Amino acid sequence: MATKEEAEAVLANKQVILKDHIHGPPKESDLEVRISSVLPKAPPGSKAVLVKNIYLSVDPYQAILMQKIEDHPDISCFVPGKPLKGYGVAEVIDSDHPDYKPGDLVWGITGWEEYSLITEGFSDTRPLQRLLHIVDTDVPLSYYTGLLGIPGLTAYAGLFEVCSPKEGERVYVSAAAGAVGQLVGQFAKLSGCYVVGSAGSNEKVEMLKDKLGFDDAINYKEEKDLTAALKRCFPQGIDIYFDNVGGKTLEAALNNMKMKGRVVLCGMISTYHDQTIGVNNLVMAIFNRVRIEGFAVLDFCEQHPKYLDFVLPLVRGGKVRYIEDMVEGLENAPAALVGLFSGRNLGKQVLKIA
Amino acid sequence: MATKEEAEAVLANKQVILKDHIHGPPKESDLEVRISSVLPKAPPGSKAVLVKNIYLSVDPYQAILMQKIEDHPDISCFVPGKPLKGYGVAEVIDSDHPDYKPGDLVWGITGWEEYSLITEGFSDTRPLQRLLHIVDTDVPLSYYTGLLGIPGLTAYAGLFEVCSPKEGERVYVSAAAGAVGQLVGQFAKLSGCYVVGSAGSNEKVEMLKDKLGFDDAINYKEEKDLTAALKRCFPQGIDIYFDNVGGKTLEAALNNMKMKGRVVLCGMISTYHDQTIGVNNLVMAIFNRVRIEGFAVLDFCEQHPKYLDFVLPLVRGGKVRYIEDMVEGLENAPAALVGLFSGRNLGKQVLKIA
Secondary structure, three states: OOOHHHHHOOEEEEEEEEOOOOOOOOHHHHHHEEEEEEEEOOOOOOOOOOEEEEEEEEOOHHOOOOOOOOOOOOOOOOOOOOOOOEEEEEEEEEEEOOOOOOOOOEEEEEEEOOEEEEEEOOOOOOHHOOEEEOOOOOOOOHHHHHHOOOOHHHHHHHHHHHHOOOOOOOOEEEEOOOOHHHHHHHHHOOOEEEEEEEEEEEEHHHHHHHHOOOOOOEHHHHHHOOEEEEEEEHOOOOEEEEEEHHHHHHHHHHOOOOOEEEEOOOOOOOOOOOOOOOOOOOHHHHHHOOOOEEOOHHHHHHHHHHHHHHHHHHHHHOOOOOOOOEEEOHHHHHHHHHHHHHOOOEEEEEEEOO | OOOOHHHHHHHHEEEEOOOOOOOOOEEEEEEEEEEEEEEEEEEOOOOOOEEEEEEOOOOOHHHOOOOOOOOOOOOOOOOOEEEEEEEEEEEEEEEEOOOOOOOOOEEEEEEEEEEEOOOOOOOOOHHHHHHOOOOOOOOOHHHHHOOHHHHHHHHEEEEEEEEHHOOOEEEEEOOOOOOOOHHHHOOOOOOOOOEEEEEOOHHHHHHHHHOOOEEEEEHHOOOOHHHHHHHOOOOOEEEEEOOOOOHHHHHHHOOOOOEEEEEEOOOOOOOOOOOOOOOOOHHHHHHOOEEEEEHHHHHHHHHHHHHHHHHHHHOOOOOOOOOOOEEEHHHHHHHHHHHHHHHHHHOOHHHHHH
16 A cells, blocks of 8 residues: 555656457547646666656557557557557656656657656667667657658658659659658659648648649549549659558559669558459569559667658658647547547647646 | 352461360360361461461460450459460461561460461560560570460569568468479579479479479368468468469468568469359468468569579579470360369470471
8 A cells, every 4th residue: 555655746647558359440539538647756676767748649550559469579459457558658757767857858769648657668679669868859759650750751761761762753642741741752852753642531632732742632532533643643654652542542652663662661550451452464473574662660669760850851851741639638639549540640640738 | 258269278277276164174075176277378467377277375364364354454253165375386478567576485375276377366465465575585485484484484573573582481381393484493593592392203203303403392171270281381471472373372481481481472273263262361462471472473474584694594594494384286285274173293294296
């Protein structure tokens, strides 16, 4: 039993808890927002760090981890009864770890809760599995959940490392108004490419063309025939397709790839919860000698410092913009996550902890 | 009108004619075997070559070309009312072309008929679009339709150029008893790989293991769960999948690829005539960072001489074997072509013109 002093010192901790493993698309009711409590101290000898979370990244992959996936070394699913996990920006409140002290701003994997006791990952050899200090604070801190974090590195490595865009090449990006897509398009434009994005509303289409400098954009929900729409946008074919969607969108892209085109499979939001959505025209990859490559940003973590060197000057110079959809309050986190699958967000979905 | 002398000199020419463009799988009734006639001379000034066909290659792609495919620079479909075309071995009967003389043995694109007047391709820059002289005659001439021809080069370039097999890697080949697959497996074995093939009968499975040196082989028709069967054969996962089948076979392979595995898409016989057969688990390519690459042998034609230098010593030394399924007589050509799609052939399907 806690002493009276300890009990008084306990902090109320709002958390977003996974009720049970899901089958199919996530629903708000799969998550429960509840108040727990946490000691205001990193236990002595624990080497742990207690942080107060400021911004959380809301990402489609988190709905995958709400399922139970076995037998995969890379994937550790969420645990029922525990808060979701994900990347976030936080301030150190207390620390038993020599590398962190109260007041430090950090980003890395944290919990969907007000306070998280970070106990692991400090000796992980993969840089982005560790809690990282935020050095550059002249940009919005929330950018470390997006532009300066995993989505940014995803766009950078997926485009430059896997697809090697060359000046004049024609690039198609799906989910182009999302966390990754908006950067893929801007980076491709900076490489001298012609860039077309697809998104699910006219508002997003306008954003791509007016705010983010895409050459063209289409609202896939208003296109009866996506293959024909892409043929209209790419009469000479697509050199590079950056796939965030999979399924029928990938199929339409494959129908329009140029000879020796490249496809990077980065995400498949259309198929995560429906195993019957497939691609029926892979034979087009033979006809056009297309290379299709599965990509995970985890393999490119060591490039993050190089990426920051690349992108920070562009951000400061106004050459790269980043649109965020900011939702406030952990009680709105379930709706924000579920909303990703209906495309409710306009730009990178971020949760600000009030 | 022909003079009496010319009329007498005319040769009866049995031909396999495409009746009309097909939709769906080929049927024997889509083809008609009929007797036409041909002048026994290459017309003066024509630069044409008249050949007597000896062996014809019977290939799945020929059923694709019986369809009408538009808007693709690489694909010229068969013309209704005309004989099918394909690779074959022939003897020159008459020539108006300075590079060919009567008695020359040649291989290249010819017609499904007894005599073909070859009028084009002589100045094609792609070596395998030209009629080539057969230099090495100490091996069966029919091998130029398979082992020493397009299927052989397909196996060689698809495996070595696209997949770069390394010693100890684990290789899966589908349609392993076919024209290409049997060589992929043997070449991979020569590279020190562990090789498993799949085929559609126990006879084929025995052939792979007993005659062709595969480490293991499975009869996919007797496996209820192909994913599980491949997991049994590759407990540590597949490094290289050489895909001749597509569809559900590709899906099962994707479920078993090792991290950073490579898939070469060479053929998709399971999907050519059924556009509803697709691949629903491309997300596995993201999980395992798999590279999937469409391949066409046409891009590697210039490697044919190098390939012959590689393979001829192996054939002569008994290190590579080649199983042919030899059918005799043009009247049996329709059944031989249709039979490819039910897997009737045991080994490379060759038609010998009686």
